[in-house]
Amino acid sequence: xxxxxxxxxxxxxxxxxxxxxxxxxxxxxxxxxxxxxxxxxxxxxxxxxxxxxxxxxxxxxxxxxxxxxxxxxxxxxxxxxxxxxxxxxxxxxxxxxxxxxxxxxxxxxxxxxxxxxxxxxxxxxxxxxxxxxxxxxxxxxxxxxxxxxxxxxxxxxxxxxxxxxxxxxxxxxxxxxxxxxxxxxxxxxxxxxxxxxxxxxxxxxxxxxxxxxxxxxxxxxxxxxxxxxxxxxxxxxxxxxxxxxxxxxxxxxxxxxxxxxxxxxxxxxxxxxxxxxxxxxxxxxxxxxxxxxxxxxxxxxxxxxxxxxxxxxxxxxxxxxxxxxxxxxxxxxxxxxxxxxxxxxxxxxxxxxxxxx
Amino acid sequence: xxxxxxxxxxxxxxxxxxxxxxxxxxxxxxxxxxxxxxxxxxxxxxxxxxxxxxxxxxxxxxxxxxxxxxxxxxxxxxxxxxxxxxxxxxxxxxxxxxxxxxxxxxxxxxxxxxxxxxxxxxxxxxxxxxxxxxxxxxxxxxxxxxxxxxxxxxxxxxxxxxxxxxxxxxxxxxxxxxxxxxxxxxxxxxxxxxxxxxxxxxxxxxxxxxxxxxxxxxxxxxxxxxxxxxxxxxxxxxxxxxxxxxxxxxxxxxxxxxxxxxxxxxxxxxxxxxxxxxxxxxxxxxxxxxxxxxxxxxxxxxxxxxxxxxxxxxxxxxxxxxxxxxxxxxxxxxxxxxxxxxxxxxxxxxxxxxxxxxxxxxxxxxxxxxxxxxxxxxxxxxxxxxxxxxxxxxxxxxxxxxxxxxxxxxxxxxxxxxxxxxxxxxxxxxxxxxxxxxxxxxxxxxxxxxxxxxxxxxxxxxxxxxxxxxxxxxxxxxxxxxxxxxxx
Ligand SMILES: Cc1cc2nc3c(=O)[nH]c(=O)nc-3n(C[C@H](O)[C@H](O)[C@H](O)COP(=O)(O)OP(=O)(O)OC[C@H]3O[C@@H](n4cnc5c(N)ncnc54)[C@H](O)[C@@H]3O)c2cc1C
Numbered sequence: 001x002x003x004x005x006x007x008x009x010x011x012x013x014x015x016x017x018x019x020x021x022x023x024x025x026x027x028x029x030x031x032x033x034x035x036x037x038x039x040x041x042x043x044x045x046x047x048x049x050x051x052x053x054x055x056x057x058x059x060x061x062x063x064x065x066x067x068x069x070x071x072x073x074x075x076x077x078x079x080x081x082x083x084x085x086x087x088x089x090x091x092x093x094x095x096x097x098x099x100x101x102x103x104x105x106x107x108x109x110x111x112x113x114x115x116x117x118x119x120x121x122x123x124x125x126x127x128x129x130x131x132x133x134x135x136x137x138x139x140x141x142x143x144x145x146x147x148x149x150x151x152x153x154x155x156x157x158x159x160x161x162x163x164x165x166x167x168x169x170x171x172x173x174x175x176x177x178x179x180x181x182x183x184x185x186x187x188x189x190x191x192x193x194x195x196x197x198x199x200x201x202x203x204x205x206x207x208x209x210x211x212x213x214x215x216x217x218x219x220x221x222x223x224x225x226x227x228x229x230x231x232x233x234x235x236x237x238x239x240x241x242x243x244x245x246x247x248x249x250x251x252x253x254x255x256x257x258x259x260x261x262x263x264x265x266x267x268x269x270x271x272x273x274x275x276x277x278x279x280x281x282x283x284x285x286x287x288x289x290x291x292x293x294x295x296x297x298x299x300x301x302x303x304x305x306x307x308x309x310x311x312x313x314x315x316x317x318x319x320x321x322x323x324x325x326x327x328x329x330x331x332x333x334x335x336x337x338x339x340x341x342x343x344x345x346x347x348x349x350x351x352x353x354x355x356x357x
Numbered sequence: 358x359x360x361x362x363x364x365x366x367x368x369x370x371x372x373x374x375x376x377x378x379x380x381x382x383x384x385x386x387x388x389x390x391x392x393x394x395x396x397x398x399x400x401x402x403x404x405x406x407x408x409x410x411x412x413x414x415x416x417x418x419x420x421x422x423x424x425x426x427x428x429x430x431x432x433x434x435x436x437x438x439x440x441x442x443x444x445x446x447x448x449x450x451x452x453x454x455x456x457x458x459x460x461x462x463x464x465x466x467x468x469x470x471x472x473x474x475x476x477x478x479x480x481x482x483x484x485x486x487x488x489x490x491x492x493x494x495x496x497x498x499x500x501x502x503x504x505x506x507x508x509x510x511x512x513x514x515x516x517x518x519x520x521x522x523x524x525x526x527x528x529x530x531x532x533x534x535x536x537x538x539x540x541x542x543x544x545x546x547x548x549x550x551x552x553x554x555x556x557x558x559x560x561x562x563x564x565x566x567x568x569x570x571x572x573x574x575x576x577x578x579x580x581x582x583x584x585x586x587x588x589x590x591x592x593x594x595x596x597x598x599x600x601x602x603x604x605x606x607x608x609x610x611x612x613x614x615x616x617x618x619x620x621x622x623x624x625x626x627x628x629x630x631x632x633x634x635x636x637x638x639x640x641x642x643x644x645x646x647x648x649x650x651x652x653x654x655x656x657x658x659x660x661x662x663x664x665x666x667x668x669x670x671x672x673x674x675x676x677x678x679x680x681x682x683x684x685x686x687x688x689x690x691x692x693x694x695x696x697x698x699x700x701x702x703x704x705x706x707x708x709x710x711x712x713x714x715x716x717x718x719x720x721x722x723x724x725x726x727x728x729x730x731x732x733x734x735x736x737x738x739x740x741x742x743x744x745x746x747x748x749x750x751x752x753x754x755x756x757x758x759x760x761x762x763x764x765x766x767x768x769x770x771x772x773x774x775x776x777x778x779x780x781x782x783x784x785x786x787x788x789x790x791x792x793x794x795x796x797x798x799x800x801x802x803x804x805x806x807x808x809x810x811x812x813x814x815x816x817x818x819x820x821x822x823x824x825x826x827x828x829x830x831x832x833x834x835x836x837x838x839x840x841x842x843x844x845x
Pocket of ligand 1: 359395396430431432433434435436437438440441442453494495496498499501502503504505506507509510511512513514561562563565567568688689736747776777813
């Protein structure tokens with residue numbers, strides 16, 4: 001893979017923004033432009049040319065990569081060494097970048113079983129709100145020197161700085177994967193999840209859609225074989241394509257365009273939400289619901305809150321509605337101060353997460 | 358500045374309005390146990406120690422301290438090894454020891470809601486009747502508190518596979534410097550807004566007081582095997598560590614001990630370690646029976662090829678427990694063979710293990726102080742224990758040797774602390790690891806939570822003045838460090 005370092009140029013643009021007092025919309029392939037509250041996009045900072053591998057030693061299970069590197073290329077490199085990104089992030093387009101998924105904090109089907117984006121960030125190099133290049137964390141597994149600023153960057157949607165390089169912890173690719181399809185209704189699916197939870201069943205992804213439960217088992221050859229025989233279901237032949245479609249939100253479920261798409265994140269053993277039987281796709285063993293609904297925002301959010309979770313308006317246009325679940329005032333106040341202190345000139349997109357910061 | 362005694366009596370009268378008598382300690386005798394934490398080389402006496410047992414009381418204490426500008430140092434069990442809970446002479450110690458209840462174990466969601474003073478091990482003990490446990494297991498787990506674990510982002514033997522405290526905590530309830538209640542994280546797998554959960558974990562009592570924690574529980578593994586491997590060279594053992602990880606197997610734990618540590622642990626715990634080898638590895642594999650049996654074969658093959666002189670697989674659960682017991686009591690065991698020891702905590706990339714262990718051996722000779730190594734090899738997290746005798750005036754020499762070891766860790770691309778925190782102890786090394794701009798960014802975080810610097814002031818993040826005085830050589834992009842600060 002070629003290596004292209006444009007950090008000098010990016011720093012210059014950040015400093016220009018400080019001088020001119022204008023706000024920068026940081027982006028990679030712009031494949032997640034739909035995500036979050038709409039913001040000012042006049043001045044753009046395109047990180048996508050900043051790409052390449054800074055360091056990769058497979059025996060360390062760590063890769064350090066420039067933020068603009070395409071996910072597709074990164075994954076190709078990793079799989080050749082028998083390793084994968086543990087959080088299986090969505091790849092919205094072939095140009096989607098690693099910086100983009102880290103900034104958006106999005107994780108895919110493997111999330112409940114091997115962790116989220118933030119869990120695997122070991123370190124970052126970034127341009128901060130003063131136009132300085134700073135590094136936090138590192139390439140080692142354990143590091144508690146200073147506050148964990150690198151993980152704070154995950155999900156900050158470009159509002160705290162420009163990610164230049166990211167060090168990510170990897171996992172070995174499973175030796176074997178099998179997907180089973182089981183006929184079930186949503187209640188039965190939840191019951192199965194609860195039955196499986198305490199067992200060593202090596203689930204690495206699950207999806208419930210239209211009265212069918214799909215589970216992917218990953219691990220050693222013997223284990224996957226023996227467990228798949230113990231489950232009453234059919235082996236899905238085109239499993240790879242199925243999970244790619246789920247992961248990248250390209251499955252037919254995601255084709256609906258006439259209703260807003262909500263993402264509900266709920267505690268793992270939440271009972272099936274009866275209110276939302278149709279127009280749903282459930283992942284993460286019941287902890288993530290995708291839901292098309294015209295129901296009023298407050299109803300959807302109340303249901304999520306009641307169960308201890310939250311609801312994000314993932315795709316849709318609802319004027320006046322905050323895309324992310326409301327937060328308590330103390331939390332908003334602190335996050336606002338954080339934003340002000342880390343971006344004192346207010347040059348990184350404000351308002352994409354919450355209107356206050 | 359008012360006289361200490363005057364402030365003390367003012368605070369006592371304020372606190373007495375809502376705390377009972379036993380919850381306020383002010384006599385010299387009562388304060389003595391709080392003078393230091395697990396790093397006893399540093400000692401200070403606080404104005405007062407308060408031991409509240411309700412969240413409301415913590416809120417009131419913070420509000421009062423805010424009003425009078427009194428520094429507050431939170432304290433869990435006081436087992437910290439970096440002086441994080443070292444008192445402030447003009448401040449109070451806020452002990453969370455009476456917050457010792459497990460509020461709820463949720464066997465459906467696999468979570469436990471606990472108060473911060475609950476001991477690490479007691480969570481797993483309480484969860485065991487449901488077949489569950491809390492994974493992070495610091496060697497100090499019978500004593501240390503979960504609040505302290507969160508504040509330090511503590512690790513343990515099983516963090517290689519199951520993650521650090523950070524990966525096993527879902528939600529934290531905190532009291533801010535102003536006395537407000539703040540919840541970060543949630544029982545769901547993610548939370549909207551900035552990831553304050555990451556920021557709070559490992560924040561060393563600098564950002565807010567932890568008053569409740571929701572931790573993740575895991576089902577106990579079906580199968581567990583422990584292998585003890587002996588090597589006649591530490592270098593061979595180091596390479597074996599990388600070889601195992603490279604093979605695509607993540608052991609539940611992968612620990613190394615060198616000759617001195619083995620001998621100390623063996624004579625203390627009688628774990629059954631061979632005392633005539635240069636290094637042993639303890640490698641635990643867990644999971645389903647199928648996976649474990651597959652992995653154990655692969656690991657044995659790697660070890661044999663990698664030059665192990667002996668491979669022993671523990672036959673019973675008792676034998677496993679005994680082998681682990683030796684490892685977990687290695688620190689106190691070393692404490693028996695030397696009047697004092699100083700424990701370092703650098704982390705390095707795994708492939709540097711052999712090089713760094715050899716360099717430390719050289720340093721040990723140079724300073725004429727023995728070093729015992731017992732550490733989390735799979736994570737590259739070193740714990741060199743420097744043996745010294747304070748009565749012979751060797752403390753300063755031991756500190757210098759420790760500082761050299763940490764510089765070595767930074768040099769090879771590592772960090773000065775993997776799990777014990779910066780605390781009071783490693784402030785100078787922070788100046789080596791971070792640039793002025795980076796340290797400023799840390800201060801910006803601190804002031805977002807605690808603008809008046811009342812929470813554990815002076816710890817974890819050095820002032821820029823201190824770095825200038827220390828004159829550390831953090832060379833960042835070819836520039837001299839802290840060149841913008843006047844030097845004295
Ligand atoms: C023999 C021995 C073995 C050890 N082994 C390990 C190990 O394997 N892995 C490891 O990571 N550590 C280890 N440690 C270090 C120590 O046990 C851990 O750092 C532990 O997490 C400290 O917990 P504590 O309750 O004793 O905290 P304390 O020492 O009381 O405090 C530690 C820090 O946390 C802050 N703090 C404590 N409670 C709160 C709270 N409620 N809110 C806000 N801040 C708070 C304090 O201000 C201080 O900065 C070991 C220590 C000893 C003595």
